[in-house]
Each structure stands twice: as structure tokens, then as C-alpha cells.
Amino acid sequence: MRPAVPTARTTRLARAGPSPAGVASAVGDATAFVVLHLACLSVLVVGVSTRALAVAAATYSLRCFGVAAGFHRYFSHRSFRAGRPVQLVLALLGTLALQRGVLWWAATHRRHHAVAETAYDVHSPHHHGFLYSHCGWFLDPANQPTEHRRVRDLERFPELVWLDRWKLLPVTLFGLGLWALGPTTFVWGFCISTVVLWHATLATGSFSHRLGGYRNFPTDDDSRNNRVIAVALLGEGWHNNHHHSPRSARHGVRRSELDPIGGTLRLLERLHLVADLLPAPTPEGPGATAPRATTRPPTS
Secondary structure: OOOOOOOHHHHHHHOOOOOHHHHHHHHHHHHHHHHHHHHHOOHHHHOOOHHHHHHHHHHHHHHHHHHHHHHHHHHHOOOOEEOHHHHHHHHHHHHOOOOOOHHHHHHHHHHHHHOOOOOOOOOOHHHHOHHHHHHHHHHOHHHOOOOHHHOOOHHHOHHHHHHHHOOHHHHHHHHHHHHOOOHHHHHHHHHHHHHHHHHHHHHHHHHHHOOOOEOOOOOOOOOOEOHHHHHHOOOOOEHHHHHHOOOOOOOOOOOOOOOHHHHHHHHHHHOOOEEOOOOOOEOOEOOOOOOOOOOOOOOO
16 A cells, blocks of 8 residues: 555645746746647648658657657666667657657656656646646646756766757757748648647656556556557557556557557667667566566666
């Protein structure tokens, strides 16, 4: 049984107030969040083209891989090993998704697993309400700081520290490159694909901890496997499987639970670009094969 924890209300009141820098960063993020949503409406003006849809599919898939395989499975959980060039590429692809920097993302996600489904878990719809657990926490100035103590292993790499600090530089260059291909391609390849990826990623904290889905494993939290999110995030929707074995490189454990991200990682392993993928458990034998620790020493 979980120990008693403060209520969501008292937890928020107990948190230290955000710093001026945190408030400024949150205002910038909230502005970008609103502007990009509104920019999607410009599709009514620029229309659609085959090239724009192809570019949108490519930018969505590559950045989804950066978030799912990079920010999540590699940097947050160390589910496999990679050399520094591959590590940097994964960090760059994830950064282009506009979900803040690699150090912040990994620290925040490690915290989620440490306090899952308690009042300290800002992703929990049970404690903070559906809207806050979906996107409110992401825009809250109190959640802007990076918990550096959780990512000391990643801060050994100066290129990751640099990329986390200057994350807007590659994002700006990425946006300018798509704008050079024309307004229609920019709206679909940058604005729409970014917003869709935002909400698909955020849905793992809201929908996958409250609504629908099913459970293969009796975890201490309310995580669920969600087929719609799994399709949208190329295999990241098998959330109950993931909470049961956080370090598994493959999230789908049944034949029906397709995991393109995990399949791509197996291909990269055969190409000797990554190594030591940690296996997934089976529903018939819970907990047997994948260790539950959330950090792992990185490849130097």
C-alpha cells in the first residue's frame, strides 16, 4: 500500500514560487503553445498539397522517434546503449519536437516514475484534474526548472548540456528550412505536425492514466494500454506495460501490441548503431525479465 501523501491542493501550495526566469520561460512557452495552435488554422488559407503532407509525415515520424526512442527510452530510462554521435542525433531529433530540452524532459519523466499517481505527480489526472494533467502542468511556471540531481549522468556530456541550453537554435533553423519550402509545407510540416505530436505525447499522462484502455500488469498506478495513443506515437501507447517495466526498450508485449519504435531500435541494433536493448516481459510472467531501475550509466 502506498504511504499517505498530501492532497493536490496542499502540494501545490507547498511548492516554492517560481523564479522570475521560470515565469518568463513559462510565458514564452505558453505564447508559443497558443500561437502554434492558431497557426494551424492558416491551413484554411494555404490549403494542402501532396508534398506538404509527405513533409508533415516525415517531420512527425522523425521527431516522434526523437521523443519516444531518444528522450524517453534512452535518456530517461537508459533502455539501450548508444555512442555519443547517435546519442547527439537522438537528442537533436527530440529537441526539434519543441518539448523543451533533453535534460528537462528526462528529469521530469524520471520524477513522474518516482512519484507516479501521488499528489506529487503533476501528470496525474486523479490528483490534479484532466486538463492540468494533460497540458496545464507543461505550462505551469512551477514546473519550468530542471531537477539537475535526477540527470547527473546526462550532464557529464557537454554537448547535451549545450543543446539543452540553446534548444531554440536548432528549432529556429528547422522552422526556417521548412518555411523556405513554402507556406503550405511550413504549416503542415512544422505547425500541424508539432501540435499533433504535442497532444499525442501529453495524452500519455492524461488519457493513459485515467480513461479507457486495458492493463496487462497489476502496477501500483493506474496506467493503461491505449491503442489509439499507441498508433499516434508509433508504439508509445502501451503505457501499462511501460510502467511495469520502465527500462524495457520494447513496449509492446503481445503480438497485437505493435511497437514501430521498438522495431526500429532492433534494426539499429543490427546495424550496430545501438546495443544492449533491454527486453520486455511477457503478460504470462510479470516482472521476470526487465529490471525496474530508471537510470543506467551512459556510454562514454
